[in-house]
Amino acid sequence: MNSALKEVLDLLDLEQIEVNIFRGRSPEERIQRVFGGQVAAQALVAAGRTVPDQRDVHSLHAYFIRPGDPAIPIVYNVERVRDGRSFTTRRVQAIQHGKAIFTMSVSFHIAETGVHHQAAVMPAAPDPETLAPFQERMRAVVGDNPEWRDWLSKPRAVDARYVNALTWEAQKDPSLISPENSVWFRYDADLPDDPLLHVVLAAYASDFTLVDTVLLAHGLAWGASNVTGASLDHAMWFHRRFRVDEWVLYAQESPWSGHARGLAQGQMFTAAGDLAVSVVQECMIRVSG
Secondary structure, three states, rough: OOHHHHHHHHHOOOEEEEEEEEOOOOOOOOOOOOOOHHHHHHHHHHHHOOOOOOOEEEEEEEEEEOOOOOOOOOOOOOOEEEEEOOOOEEEEEEEOOEEOOOOOOOOEEEOOOOOOOOOOOOOOOOOOOHOOOOOHHHHHHOOOOHHHHHHHHOOOEEEEEOOOOHHHEEEEEEEHOOOEEEEEEOOOOOOOHHHHHHHHHHHHHHHHHHHHHHHHHOOOOOOOOOOEHHHHHHHHEEOOOOOOOOEEEEEEEEEEOOEEEEEEEEEEOOOOOOOOOOOOOEEEEEEEE
């Protein structure tokens, strides 16, 4: 297990300071705001700590309200909305400086039998082992740029293999512009057989590339002086148990953008082609000049 993944797992080990109150921290690195996937994952951990093990997360709906401050802890208040015979509902509020920065509603469900179908088909994609890791792709784009050197040399918790162009590649070559963005990802370590942990780590990874999918449709890229963006809301539905220490194909597309907002949606498939997770996010995209 590399140091980056160990750091993520440490971030998810929240401190319980009251029955329904938890405290989380952010990585000790110089960032302007807390990564949205981190807040969502920590909120999901807080909710899960108040629910019996026999109930799996089946959906979450979240809003990013204010940028998180990485210099101070985040307090997560869990409201036990309902404990039914089959479903459990929780509401989580993340607080910093006395104000809410994030809210999430989460629903848990016991395992039940029922009708089954899957209309979604996993898109064709090369074997992930044949694709270059993200860092190699980025080094080919930026070269030995000292502004990127340290960041690209750091280990990453998630091994991401892009099927489509990176936004930075499409910015240089408009022929690569596309509203579709597929990425293989996995956490490169043997993780415990804890269903909540795999769901939480999927939520953490889900926020990495959705805004990129909107940018890719326009040939825009992070780092350009005229582009700013942020996640606004985020929804996920978990259809089956799965593992994130095995390859998952995250097939994403952006069906619409306008009014300084963009919509992105994604589906996570196991390597066997089973639909495991559905994701929808709206983001803010502002382009000046």
